[in-house]
Amino acid sequence: MSAVLYHGEPNGPSLSVLAALEESGLDIETRHIDLRKGERHALPGVTDAVALDMAVEGEGPVLVVDGEAMSEAVFLAQYFDEQAGGAGLQPEDPYAHWQMLMWCRQATERLSPAVAYLGIFASDAPSEARLSPIASEDLRARWQDWRDGAIDEGKAADSRAKIAQFAERTENQLADGRDWLMGEFSIADLETYAWLIGAQELEPAAFEGKAALAAWMERVAARPSVQKALARAQTDNPRRSFAPGPEINRWG
Amino acid sequence: MAEVKLYHWEPNANSGKPMLALVEKGVPFASHYINMLEFDQHQPEYLAVNPQGTIPAMFHGTRILTESTAIMEYVDEAFDGPALMPSDARDRWRIRWWMKFMDQWLGPSFSMIGWCTFVGPSLAHKSPEEREAMIARIPLPERRVAWRKAMFAEFGEEELAESKRRIALGVRMIEEELGKRAYIGSNQYSLADINIFNSTYMLPVGNPELTSPELTPNLWRWLKTVYRRPAVQRTWAMGSGRFTDRFNAIMGEFA
Numbered sequence: 001m002s003a004v005l006y007h008g009e010p011n012g013p014s015l016s017v018l019a020a021l022e023e024s025g026l027d028i029e030t031r032h033i034d035l036r037k038g039e040r041h042a043l044p045g046v047t048d049a050v051a052l053d054m055a056v057e058g059e060g061p062v063l064v065v066d067g068e069a070m071s072e073a074v075f076l077a078q079y080f081d082e083q084a085g086g087a088g089l090q091p092e093d094p095y096a097h098w099q100m101l102m103w104c105r106q107a108t109e110r111l112s113p114a115v116a117y118l119g120i121f122a123s124d125a126p127s128e129a130r131l132s133p134i135a136s137e138d139l140r141a142r143w144q145d146w147r148d149g150a151i152d153e154g155k156a157a158d159s160r161a162k163i164a165q166f167a168e169r170t171e172n173q174l175a176d177g178r179d180w181l182m183g184e185f186s187i188a189d190l191e192t193y194a195w196l197i198g199a200q201e202l203e204p205a206a207f208e209g210k211a212a213l214a215a216w217m218e219r220v221a222a223r224p225s226v227q228k229a230l231a232r233a234q235t236d237n238p239r240r241s242f243a244p245g246p247e248i249n250r251w252g
Numbered sequence: 253m254a255e256v257k258l259y260h261w262e263p264n265a266n267s268g269k270p271m272l273a274l275v276e277k278g279v280p281f282a283s284h285y286i287n288m289l290e291f292d293q294h295q296p297e298y299l300a301v302n303p304q305g306t307i308p309a310m311f312h313g314t315r316i317l318t319e320s321t322a323i324m325e326y327v328d329e330a331f332d333g334p335a336l337m338p339s340d341a342r343d344r345w346r347i348r349w350w351m352k353f354m355d356q357w358l359g360p361s362f363s364m365i366g367w368c369t370f371v372g373p374s375l376a377h378k379s380p381e382e383r384e385a386m387i388a389r390i391p392l393p394e395r396r397v398a399w400r401k402a403m404f405a406e407f408g409e410e411e412l413a414e415s416k417r418r419i420a421l422g423v424r425m426i427e428e429e430l431g432k433r434a435y436i437g438s439n440q441y442s443l444a445d446i447n448i449f450n451s452t453y454m455l456p457v458g459n460p461e462l463t464s465p466e467l468t469p470n471l472w473r474w475l476k477t478v479y480r481r482p483a484v485q486r487t488w489a490m491g492s493g494r495f496t497d498r499f500n501a502i503m504g505e506f507a
């Protein structure tokens with residue numbers, strides 16, 4: 001089996017997936033690419049590109065296994081966990097597992113589109129970005145809006161509200177003094193942390209006065225897997241590195 | 253063993269996914285019919301079960317579960333019976349990928365067209381005041397917007413065209429996927445097949461311009477195989493009205 005993980009700066013989905021790979025202990029080659037230049041759309045050796053082209057997640061890391069491009073951060077983390085024979089990243093009890101999946105789904109449907117949306121417009125679109133190889137029309141439209149600075153104020157306001165709600169929700173989840181979101185450490189911690197650190201750069205006020213949230217963010221940051229993932233950064237502040245993410249939920 | 257109580261509407265789309273999974277596994281359940289077109293899902297009794305006001309929801313003993321795909325994953329893990337997920341990690345990844353693609357990208361497009369052409373018009377006989385009162389009870393903001401558009405025929409041309417584009421592309425992608433493997437994402441019947449079948453079973457009559465033995469031979473072969481599953485037929489026999497009529501009409505051709 002040949003496998004290469006292509007990832008961007010350790011922020012958002014690239015951060016959670018790199019950390020999950022470290023946690024799993026699997027020995028998989030990793031290669032840094034610039035998601036902000038659209039490099040993800042021109043990877044070598046891809047013979048089956050559907051999951052790369054049409055990922056709901058937008059610009060995230062891609063694992064290429066025997067030519068098949070694999071995407072979606074939460075599912076890649078589950079893949080690493082399961083491929084390693086169970087690395088402790090998912091609860092075994094079916095109900096606890098359901099709770100973790102529901103949490104991750106809220107994060108990917110409500111938090112990540114909001115952070116990615118505000119994040120791209122807070123940073124300059126690289127002029128070299130080549131949109132021509134982007135297969136998905138709706139993803140390409142999100143790139144175009146970024147390049148044109150066409151921010152929609154309604155979506156921006158909605159995104160700020162969603163970030164505040166998610167910070168609140170995370171604080172509440174930790175209110176009983178637990179160390180990790182689901183009780184035991186899991187993919188939910190990585191996925192949530194990976195988006196919240198970028199969110200904190202963009203909306204610091206949403207994080208003020210939240211002691212349990214702050215302590216939990218430090219606990220996640222201190223994990224060796226997260227430290228190793230962050231050490232792959234090639235820019236001064238990877239928390240400010242964003243590329244177009246999922247579309248803002250249009251159906252609920 | 254703890255009792256299973258399922259809140260569902262017709263076996264169609266999300267509502268039917270846990271029904272199909274439970275029946276495949278051979279798990280008996282108490283059925284609570286929620287009439288979506290009467291807005292039962294936004295009544296206080298149901299909001300106490302699922303504050304999001306979407307169907308389905310399931311009790312297993314005292315545990316409450318929501319979100320159709322996540323409920324199916326729970327059902328597969330919590331009960332004996334045939335496995336509805338393969339054991340290979342990459343197959344499992346692929347199944348999850350396709351379910352997310354349907355739940356978040358393709359499914360909402362099917363819903364928009366369905367609400368625009370059928371669900372909205374079926375509520376047109378209610379007075380505008382009655383419709384406003386129905387909208388006011390909807391908990392999810394995105395759904396409040398969607399229902400308003402459906403009830404007052406306010407879907408825009410651009411968004412309808414975008415949904416149609418996604419449906420045509422999504423059908424082509426499923427056709428290609430089914431050319432690679434016997435089932436969606438793997439070579440065994442799984443949760444992804446249940447998920448995708450429940451939003452594509454109607455294509456032969458709803459979108460014959462996209463789906464036919466000539467245009468989509470792999471999709472056609474797969475539909476026929478899934479239609480013939482005893483658990484699928486048993487589940488659909490629990491349905492009523494327009495959706496079940498459509499199912500039975502197509503089944504007649506596949507029998």
Ligand SMILES: N[C@@H](CCC(=O)N[C@@H](CS)C(=O)NCC(=O)O)C(=O)O
Binds near residue numbers: 265267288293318320
């Ligand atoms: N993501 C939810 C969506 C469920 C959903 O939208 N169900 C439809 C019935 S198939 C519904 O409840 N519609 C009524 C409404 O939105 O008011 C799930 O998969 O469970």
